[in-house]
Amino acid sequence: MNIEVLVVPDCPSEEPAADLLRRALDDIGLRDIGFATRVVTGQEEAERIGFTSSPTILVDGRDPFAEPEGQPRYGRNG
Known part of the structure; x- marks a missing residue:
């Protein structure tokens, strides 16, 4: 199993996630x-x-929390 936490630079949610x-x-x-x-x-x-x-969490390259209409974008949540 390969798990990644994806973040933008200086993401304030990186550590809590x-x-x-x-x-x-x-x-x-x-x-x-x-x-x-x-x-x-x-x-x-x-x-x-x-x-x-x-942050985005990927498990084996897939986001288990992705919404069907979600579009890839660069930036912070919110």
């Missing part, structure tokens, strides 16, 4: 599963990887 993800993995017995944080640097990259807001 990583903490919640770690707790969620631990709670379901996946203590040995790690994840990486990746900084998204522009709109082209956002479109290529399906980044919709900062």
